[in-house]
Amino acid sequence: MIKPTAAETPAIKPRERIIVALDVDSAAAAREISNELSGAVGAFKIGLQLFTATGPAFVRELTESGTKIFLDLKFHDIPNTVAKAAVEAARLGVWMFNVHAFGGSEMMLQTIKEVDAVCETEEIIRPLIIAVTVLTSSTAETMSETGVGQGINDQVGSLAKLAANCGLDGVVASPQEVQTVRSIVDRPNFLTVTPGIRQTLATPDDQRRVTTFGQALANGSDYVVIGRPIVKAKDRIQAVEQIVADV
Numbered sequence: 253m254i255k256p257t258a259a260e261t262p263a264i265k266p267r268e269r270i271i272v273a274l275d276v277d278s279a280a281a282a283r284e285i286s287n288e289l290s291g292a293v294g295a296f297k298i299g300l301q302l303f304t305a306t307g308p309a310f311v312r313e314l315t316e317s318g319t320k321i322f323l324d325l326k327f328h329d330i331p332n333t334v335a336k337a338a339v340e341a342a343r344l345g346v347w348m349f350n351v352h353a354f355g356g357s358e359m360m361l362q363t364i365k366e367v368d369a370v371c372e373t374e375e376i377i378r379p380l381i382i383a384v385t386v387l388t389s390s391t392a393e394t395m396s397e398t399g400v401g402q403g404i405n406d407q408v409g410s411l412a413k414l415a416a417n418c419g420l421d422g423v424v425a426s427p428q429e430v431q432t433v434r435s436i437v438d439r440p441n442f443l444t445v446t447p448g449i450r451q452t453l454a455t456p457d458d459q460r461r462v463t464t465f466g467q468a469l470a471n472g473s474d475y476v477v478i479g480r481p482i483v484k485a486k487d488r489i490q491a492v493e494q495i496v497a498d499v
Contacts, residue, residue, distance in 0.1 A: 266469065266499045267492065268294035271322050271445070273479030275299055279306045279313075285483060286319060292492050295320035295347060297477055308344055315345035322445075322477070326384050328352035331359040335366040338381070342367050346379050348445075350424055353383035353411035360418040380443065382422040383415035385429070388448035388462070405429055409436045416442055427468035427476070434472050447477040451495065466498035 270293040274282040279302075286296050298311055298321055315321050323346040327334045334351055341349040351363060364381060371378040385408040386395070392404065400407055408429040413436050415423050422443025425433055430444045448462040468476050478495065485491035 264294075266465075267292060267496050269469065269473070269475050270465075270482075270492065270495070271295045271297050271475055271477045272482055273297040273299060273324075273447075273477055274302050275479045275483065276302060277305050279310045282306070282310070282314075285488065286314065288488055289482070289492065290319070292489055293482075294475070295322055297322040297324045297479075299324040300326075308340070311344045311346065315347075320347040321345075322347060323349040323379075324477075326350055326352050327363075328355045329359075331355075331362040334359050335362045338363045338367050339370045342371055342376055342379050343374070345376070348380040348382060348421075350382045350384050351420075353385055353415045353423065357414060357418050360415060360420060364419050380421040382424055382443060382445055383411065383420050384424045385411040385415075385433075386425065388426045405432050408432055412437050422474070427463040427471050427473055430468070430471040430473050443474045444472060445475045445477065446473040447479075449476045449478045449481070449495075451481060451498070464498050465495045469499060 272285065272289055272293050274285055274296050276282050276285065282302055296319060303325060311321060311323060323341050327337050328351065334355060338349065351360060360383065367381065368378060370376065386404055390404065395404060395407065402410065408425050409432045412423045412425065412433045416437040416439055422445060423433060424445045426448045427446040430446060433444050446468050449465050449468055450462045451464060465476060482488055482491045
């Protein structure tokens with residue numbers, strides 16, 4: 253089976269750790285951003301909005317052009333459904349995709365088993381598979397109203413440990429919980445991918461548990477996902493440079 257190393261080289265440049273979220277409503281807008289930032293950042297994220305607007309054909313267009321794509325659809329369903337969807341994500345040639353750790357061990361184990369089998373049979377480079385822990389928009393109140401008794405840190409730690417035990421390549425967590433993940437998961441190649449990156453800790457949007465880029469890397473984040481601070485900037489290249497300068 254053709255399979256990548258889960259952890260990239262420690263010598264990776266800070267800008268290559270940036271995944272730009274293509275949270276736009278058309279292929280044309282996404283192409284403009286990806287073309288403008290090609291070589292300036294490490295990868296691009298396609299989430300629910302763009303995928304719903306453009307479908308898998310646009311994902312394939314970017315992957316076939318050599319663009320590294322993190323497919324952020326947060327699969328969460330019965331094990332068979334998630335495993336089959338994950339196989340199709342692998343066939344699109346994405347670099348990485350995610351599932352919800354809250355789907356449980358059976359779902360994650362079946363997903364890995366089926367993706368590994370298809371990648372071996374069809375000679376596909378196996379994508380990195382990571383698990384979402386607690387969304388960065390969530391607060392203690394969100395946890396309480398959805399019936400989760402643990403605090404955010406404890407919940408992130410529990411789900412990260414579950415994902416690691418199932419053999420996933422890493423987790424999505426806020427940069428504030430990266431050290432918790434590192435203390436609980438004893439796997440040097442276990443990735444942490446962190447949204448919630450802002451240039452200041454005061455944010456007017458729906459992200460709650462945020463840090464700066466420099467603080468995220470200092471906490472141990474392997475990759476960071478940045479959307480609005482770059483995508484909505486008048487000069488996107490300059491916005492990237494300002495973020496990188498924080499390191």
